[in-house]
Amino acid sequence: MADTTGNTTLRLGDFLPYRFSVLSNTISKQIASRYQTDFGLTLWQWRVMAVIGERTGLSASDIVSLTAMDKVAVSRAVTGLIEQGRLERVTAAADARRSYLHLTAAGQDIYDKIVPLAQAELDRIAATLSETEFEQLNQILTKLAEQASPDRPLW
Amino acid sequence: MADTTGNTTLRLGDFLPYRFSVLSNTISKQIASRYQTDFGLTLWQWRVMAVIGERTGLSASDIVSLTAMDKVAVSRAVTGLIEQGRLERVTAAADARRSYLHLTAAGQDIYDKIVPLAQAELDRIAATLSETEFEQLNQILTKLAEQASPDRPLW
DNA sequence: CATGAATGGTTTCATTTGTAACTATTTTGC
């Protein structure tokens, strides 16, 4: 406590939220550009595919409540995927407002291609860290995420 | 290794880059909205102020090379800050292309208000974690950042 | 069983952001 004014100057480059944001955006952009050039997918389209690939038949609003995407983003991603023939929509018999989403064969195809790719990205990240650090990071993220948005179930 | 196809389905909600991105965006949005409502600053305007507050007289391109912002973003942020009377620009005597940036009195004023606020945010984050976890996180971020963009000096 | 509220999803419009081209000035190489 060398500063009695309370106005220590802030070192932006050391400031955790800033570093966090920069790093996260760097990683996201790399991933996004890869998915774009290799598969013509936006990050959000990929996220929608990832959710449906994991559990088929969910509706758009299921995706909204399961992820951090908002409904407009999901709607647009879904529209794009359908145009690309990678997703199909089946109106629910019981409720004409909602529809269930499924990967088409083509969709499943690239899903199967991307999953190992995503796994490889994760491995690349993990490789930078020791085993313990990797676990620590996951734990820390869980804590921070709970704190940052206590309301939203993580999954 | 229960899956011999290689196509383990991916759990998006557990996928580190995804979690990273969601968390970082949540935090950034909270901060941004605070700075916006309390001071009428965008996140980028604040970042420019933070850099200049720390070291006065830098040029826009110095900021670009020091931070992860690109030159258009910096240019726009600087323009905005000048319009708000929080930053001033002095063309360099030796080189008419560049100009040196300084906080005005008004700028210094809100800088001095924001710094403790930012500090408080950091404390709030730190409070979620144990002392060790906090250090671990910083170390891990450093490692990951080096890996993610080996080129850019951290500061 | 009709009316108002709620839900699922899309569309519209304004704002933000990114890319590329551009102006002005300075530097480099001959």
Next chain:
DNA sequence: GCAAAATAGTTACAAATGAAACCATTCATG
């Protein structure tokens, strides 16, 4: 000392994003 390349910064335009209004349908209530 002059043309070509480089640098600082801005502008113009396209694409991405977010907020709010908007349909259509279903649910809840009297």
